[in-house]
Amino acid sequence: MTTTFIGVRHHSPACAQLVAETIERLNPAYVLIEGPADINGRLDELLLGHDLPVAIFSYDEGHASWTPFCDYSPEWVALTVGHAQGTDVRFIDLPAWHPAFEGRSNRYADAELRYAEVVERLCREFAADNVDTLWDHLFEADPDDIAERLAQYFDLVRGSAGADVSDAAREEYMASWIRAAAHNAGGRPVVVVTGGFHTPALRAMVASGSTDWPEIPKSSGASYLVPYSHQRLDAFTGYQSGMPSPEYYHRVWTDGLAKAADGLVESVVDRLRRRNQAVSTADLIAARTLSTGLARLRGHVHPVRTDVLDGLVSALVSEDLTQPPPWTRRGPLLPGAHPALVEMVAALGGDRVGRLHPATPAPPLVTAVLEELRTLDLDGEGRIGLDLTDPAAMTRSRVLHRLRVLKVPGFQRQTGPLTGADPVLEERWRLTPCDERVAALIEAAAFGGTLAEAAGGALQRRIPDASIDDLTGVLFDAALCGITTLSDDVITTLAERVRSASDVAALGVVLAGVLGLWRHDRLFGTARDPVLGAVIDVSATRILWLVEGLHSGPAPADTERLRAMVATRDAVVHAESVLTMRRDDVQGVARRIASDAKAPPDLRGAALGLGWALGELPDVERALRGMAAPDMLGDWLAGLFALAREDVLTSEHVVGVLDELVHAMTEAEFLIALPALRLAFAYFPPLERETIAERVLAHRGAPGSGRSLTRVTVDPLVVAEGMALDRRVDDLLVREGLA
Template sequence: MSDRVTFGDRVTFIGVRHHSPACARLVRDEIRRLRPAFVLIEGPVEMNDRLGELMLGHRLPIAVFTGYRDARRHHMSWAPLCEYSPEWVALREGHDCGAQVRFIDLPAWHSALAERENRYADAEKRYRHAVDRLCEHFAVDNTDTLWDHLFETGTGDPSAELAAYFDLIRGEDTAAPHDTDREAYMAAWIHAARAHTPDRPIVVVTGGFHRPALIRAVTDHPVTDGGWPEVPEVPAGAVAATYLVPFSFARLDAFGGYQSGMPSPAYYQRLWDEGPEAAAAGIVTAVVSRLRERGVVASTADLIGARTLIGGLARLRGHDVPTRTDVLDGVASALIDDALDHPLPWTGRGAMHPRTHPVVVEMLAVLRGDTSGSLHPATPHPPIVADVAAQLGRHHLVLDRGFTVDLSDPASAAAGHLLNRLRVLRIPGFTRLSGPASGTAPVLSESWQLFDSELRLPALIEAGTLGATVLEAATVRLGEHFTTVTADPGMLADVLFDAVSCDLTELSDRVLERIAEIIETSSDIPGLGALLAVTLGLWRTRPDALPARLISAATTRLLWLLEGVRGTALPDDTATLRALVAVRDTALHAQPLLNLARPAVVAVFQRCSLGDRPAALRGAALGMTWALTDTPDPAGTERAIRGARQIDSLGDFLAGLFAVARERVLEPVGADEDGLLIVLDELVGGFTEPDFLAALPALRLAFAWLPPRERATIADHLLRLRGVVGSAPALLRLPAAPELLAHARAVEDRVDALLRRENLLSEVRHD
């Protein structure tokens, strides 16, 4: 069945795969041949009155971006266009031949597209069965390889094969309601175009999945005098906006997670510009050059070998010229000698595995390319773009340099509020290096690194759907986050921190009301600990930022929950220990806010050090008495540590102790200046070799609570205790991971035991 399906020699339906050079060539050739009166394209109908914006002379890739927001949802959608996108070629060729060009698909915010972030996402899940059968028949791995094999490197007219392919994958199955809604709307545009031009050709360019249904729709309905379909209105109370945004090959690439079209956009750009043979040769040269730049040995012989393998694979697979997969397989075979931990990415679809071989990563980076689009200066932007530019100038914020915010100065603090709003909106180019956070000391400054980024404009345009100003957009973004985390005290703490940092007073008040409610009922110790740490840090930096009663309520609730903990392990050890640190900081630095006197807090932890408590909690309880008591009991301290000498609990006990009172680890215990270290050294030294290896992972986690300088001090003390002269920092730099060394030691011990049992140890050592 030919793809040139016509009715009265007027309507030609061209089914395409989005971002396919083969389909783009077919669209170009058909429009030039037919010189139609109308070119109807699957695309956002709300852009029809603004097609002139697309003709301004942008550098591709770009995308039509739509943002939608109502009381229940916020939806963003993109329709990307690159030079070899069939939709872009249809737009340009139709314009050049004098045709009336129209987009004919529903707006991106319409319910039929509400679940799609990408208008041109292929419907592969819906026709996977047919594609799987085709892949099996042609002995290829996936859709992309199948498509290249069938269409991309051919030299003839692919229209008949394309039509058969799309008819097969659509089949006779009933489409989902959102597809039938879109197809009915597109069919209405085709009917209207037929009525407006009784004797001239019409070209319809849509995704191949929709093509069979549209043909049936036109076949089953005679020409009528109906007018053009109306553009659906935005629902009452909702806000929707559509703008052009710069896009990039990195965002187009399927290996980066893009859900539509073709992977390796730089390769297909070469294919579009130069043809398949030149594209294959150019990509091989580019891959080898990049690997050499990265220090990978890739000789001229390797290059010759890769080209030989590529040619052989192409002939073996029945290709007149090499396809993308032939190139990738050939280069990988020629340049990678070691075993791969994971299958080559192009044997499947989707993002690369994090542990993909480095050479493969570099290869795919070449085929992806680093091209980024840009918009013509006359392109309209949402108001937020101008608002941000004006505010950056007002606060004298210059890109490509650092900036320090003085939170005690109102003018400087206002600049900090702007920067934090941009951070919350995830606008590239504004990185917070340091500033207020949970901790023991108030911080009255923020350090920022400002830099220009080609991603800043598209991010601002996308943020513009949240509000006309950066203040409004940041409020909406954080408000949406707030509505999704109202039952999680830890996440509420993050929202509160951001709201205060951005000076969003109204939102801060709402968050504080919810926090007051959740403190009374939550049993989430880690979450309440994170909440207490954030509120304490904010109070110490800005005492007027929140009610002090929240700190008291959170502390009282945590003490009550901690005293009730029983068993052998803490829930989420590290996060729970951080909650204990927050309680300690509150007792030390915000005692006037609490309903409990410090001795009452100490009494709670004295009770936590007894009975069937987790070892980490008992260690933290001991640390709390150190931190909150001016005259700790040396003898009691030593007894508590020796009481935790069990192999399976010493590491956990020390983790709790170090988390809460690491600053006092090096202080004397009794009359001994080495204090706690002598006790710990004695306990660890008493372990047998197997016991030490069993205890090692927990001990490492415990000592991870100490910063490098304190670990080096401990190493220096241990060297001195043994009368050894050496470099303490050198002891902390092992040639391999400690777990690997411990495993190697265990293997050596087992080998020694086997040799001893067989009376071979002395002979081996003699040799």
């Protein structure tokens, strides 16, 4: 009896060819494959006749993992060829939810980082840019008789890197399967197909040990087949393992190296022409000639991937590249890449999407959601509007929001309320049927068995890493989804984060959002929620504590900080019943900030406005004259207007005093003050600005209408710049004695 080990690189056509040839030649009793052993009783599902790529999606509480296959994956070829030979085919790796896979979302994530040193040495020896170029040169360029080369390569790789704890557990488990198969093979061969990193260790581990079939660990999780895509397999989009450029290697598998090279050139040229990039027949001939020449120079019988790509760049890109070609490294394209590079990477990756056989089992969530979409007339195409005051429309809205939270494609919200304080009562959605919907629903089943449970689970998953303002978004998403089971948890976490937060702007977002839900959201069932009230109390207290300690000189008004002060004012005015602070305590804080010469001007104005809005009658005229410096006045007014705009409008003296202060400025001082003054008066809507203009005219005893003053067609900055120019001309005339 012999056991033949084939160490492979995942998704390598050359390795897949070797696997097929070996199984057909040996006709083994067992074919053992690196794959989830808990699927062994369901291998028939894999063989139903799917359009690849597909993946086994496995999930357990807190963990999800994919085991992807494409047509040229060595593991897939081992499964299908072994089955066609009548061989007993089995997966022999630990299930995806086992602790050995903790933190790994892809079973076939390569261990290349662990043997980077030996790969770098080999790349230097063979003048290769990276491991992908090296692999093509050593194996894909000449796939015949590569078994010995593969064994030497992986022996060298494994000799320089040890297995970590998780790999050791996996290898011990796989070795137990190999020993049992060899014992039960009845003298016939056994073929073992695993990632090349594991192969040297497995050879050494099977010499001794138990020959009993190993048990498969049990779990409350589940596994299902899902459609996959070449885009998700591509290293240029961040995929962690195997070969890059899946569409190119698919062509290598189906058509051979020579035709794959020609097809890649034609595909790139076609994509460029469709995007109105000029590519002539001469360019096409030059690209092919250069690719062939590079292949011969590099010792390749036919051009391989980098030969073709380098030839295309030489023929189609005449200017200097702002970044190295992406195939010289691993990872996605960087911003600003040349259009030709973008189309090359797109052509290499392709847009192939897998499709499952209709008889493929799916989790109950898929059937339930598809039926719910049909019942609610949400499975079509086009735009729909929903009146959120209508119970039936609210039901449809909640279903759509649950799908949005789960990132199920084909449901795009175009308009609707953005926060709990948003008075919008209508939503508009765009529905677009797509092939990826079923895959997304299968993967969503990892979060729960019903649509509501799954959406709640997805929101729950966002909590640990969310910032405090993101947590407010989670809370509002829960309200939109009609999910109340996670709200207490979100709010508890939110309150804890608020107590230690130091970002006033972020706290303002939290307070405004939660206050809106507490005040207005009878639609979503959160109005007057006592737990929300607790967050309002903590947020308002924290904001006041932080702003009282802020000290700086004159600076542009901070609009985000002012929004936090507005939210604090609204909390005191509208939610005083849930605050532990008394109103006179808040007024005391406001008085201290307003009189603090070290506080930023906008914050001093906001503090005075806060006290005014809460019922105090401050000496606004005195405060105005104290902040009349051109570099402070506009910012101070921005704070005052943000917090007490209505009080300013009803005051008899503020506009008059302000007019006197501005009128007394020199032209140079006015130019300094103007940008901040414009920002400050932007807090008043057009009708209120007309009212202010009327009061200025009345204060000066001048005829005219406020409307005519606020309807100038020239930008005030242009007017101010013209005035400054006139002043400089006057000064020049005086200096030259021409006045």
